[in-house]
Amino acid sequence: MTRTSIQQSMxxxxxxxxxxxxxxxxxSHKYVSAYRADGASLILTDTLQELEADFGALFIRxxxxxxxxxxxxxxxxxxxxHTAYLLRLKGLDEPVPLARREVPRVRELIRELAA
Known part of the structure; x- marks a missing residue:
């Protein structure tokens, strides 16, 4: 069954x-947080690797x-x-971290999205 949502239980x-x-x-440390463009966040029990496996088609590392x-x-x-790369996301005020080694894949994605 394919997951279509994430959840937090407290x-x-x-x-x-x-x-x-x-x-x-x-x-961050042992926790993964999910963020929406409106600033809301959830703390999840999923690992980043699990989320990437489940939702890799929708998200890019x-x-x-x-x-x-x-x-x-x-x-x-x-x-x-000018010592680090950052990634701008639509609807967010603050950019997210972008590793130097991920820049080529992200640039390719930007070209695909622009086409």
Missing amino acids: GRKRTEWPITDVAYFSA THRGTLAARHLVEGIEHNQA
Whole structure:
């Protein structure tokens, strides 16, 4: 069965989002958080690898700890010191991290989206 949503359970409260609402996933320490463009977030029990396996067609790895929604990819930029790449996503104020080794794949995706 193909997953179409993610969920967070805290006690008796369960929150579920359609996967199409997620702008990006970010892993930090033992947790993965899902973020929407409106700033809302969920903490998940899934690993980034599990999410990539389940939703890899919809998300692209941009950094070892980040998966971004392919359809929201807008462009690549540098930080102010020009020491790191960042990825702009449509509808988000802040860019997400972009590893140097992922830049070619992301540039190819941007070309595909523009076509």
